[in-house]
Amino acid sequence: MAIPHNLLRGGVILLLLALAVAPFWAGNFGIYLIMQVMLLSLFALGFNLLLGYTGLLSFGQAGFFAVGAYVAALILLEVPSLLLGIVGGVLAAGLVALILGYLSVRLTEIYFTMLTLSFGMMIFSIVTRWRAVTGGDDGLTGVPRASLELPFLSIDLSALSSYYYFVLVVTILAVWLMHRIVNSPFGLTLQAVRDSAVRAGFVGLPIRRYRLWSFVIAGLYAGLAGALLAPMERTITPIYSHWIYSSEPVLASLIGGIYAFAGPIVGSVLFIGIKEVVVRSTEYWMLVMGIIVIALVLGFRGGVLGRFQAQQKGD
């Protein structure tokens, strides 16, 4: 049972409408949660370009998220320009991903995963130790929600609901862009590399180069999520660079389905939603969360959206 195209389009439009008026029905806490979902979605979409489309499992994505968050925060603490902060954070994360990716894509499978985990933890130790710049364990506080300066226009975003619209617009653009990327010749190339690296080599593809491209784009998306987080939370702490945080996009993607474009988004909604409900009811929320995640991953092989695709097979 595939989802009909019209239904899908209608669903997306309804969702966008609901999101557009969210500050009127969801309240401050509601839009805070929605923003968390959007940021995790961006984070996970980038991650899944690596896993679902390129076949590489990275466990170091929090490192790039943190680079984005810290660089954006540092810029904003000096220069109150939102755009500068976000762009700076994204580019810094992309640069770090380019360097670490160059070293990581020489390996595949478990070795690649372990290497990304180590690089991620390296970033974590730099973040915790380099007190003069990062504030060490205390992190960076008082990050301003600076105005969005456009030519002839300055938009005040200091209220959370105003900042929400900024995040919403950036998220929609970034999701749209990712959708274009995975459906482009480049996206097809990544999937070929995923399915068989040897065969991809024998159609003439330098596979490492495409793995690196994928790694850098994943890093840019992680950086974007991090950079958007800094003005939202106004405080950045080293927890965002810890490998435990790297597991969030992994879980979101697995829950939603790594072979469906929207898998990481659906997974992010479920992940944040479940976490929110469970945290309220028990202090052992991680235990409960773990059980639910295991049940979802086992119950929906290929993720929640993979369910719909699997039944499409026999057409």
Next chain:
Amino acid sequence: MAPLLSARGLVKTFSGMAATDHVDLDIPANRIRGIIGPNGAGKTTLVHLLTGHLLPDTGSITFDGQDITQLPSHERVVRGLCRTFQVVDVFERLTVFQNVQIACITRQRRNLRFLTPSAREAREEVERALNEVGMWEFRHRRAEQLSHGQQRRLDLAVTLATEPRLCFLDEPTSGVSPRERDQMLELIRSLAAARRTTFVIIEHDMQLVFQLCDEVTVMHRGAVLAEGTPKEIQANEAVREVYLGEEV
């Protein structure tokens, strides 16, 4: 005329064992060449070396007059040297159409288009390649949903879509039904006639090689034992000895 591909003194050892032992080989253009030999004769290792899947310990390979000994496999493909594998290897989650499409896109160097939709890229070429192997009607299927024989055909279509001048087929009929084997034979014959592609067939099915090939190289224990037309090979004493007890 200079051979399309020639190898001199190719040595590859695995933990002290020479899989190929000073192999010299010339492949002229536009003939179908067969490489046969008993299991472990070094046929597949030789193809790995010639196509860049492995690098030789010593020796040299020239293709179209240029030294390609150290060239990575993907660059050999760009120069027109391609292959299939003994174990069929297709892009499983991609559709039949996309499998061939990726080869076309790569040949046209359009892989770094990030924002244009890929759906209609290279459609005519894909259609032509899939028609050649009789797989166009299955274009919407995912490769993993095909039968083994169909995957073999797809594998061949992907390889041909790279527009190779020299194409190695490593046991193209292993694991397929007798009917599919005959179809594959006919297919290779017609492709060789229709295209400017030189085929090299690696087989241990001697009958197939004798039916199909213009020239045959026999390998034994990592070295070339004999070379000649199918008739010459069938009459060769040394070859008869290696295949002792078998009808050559």
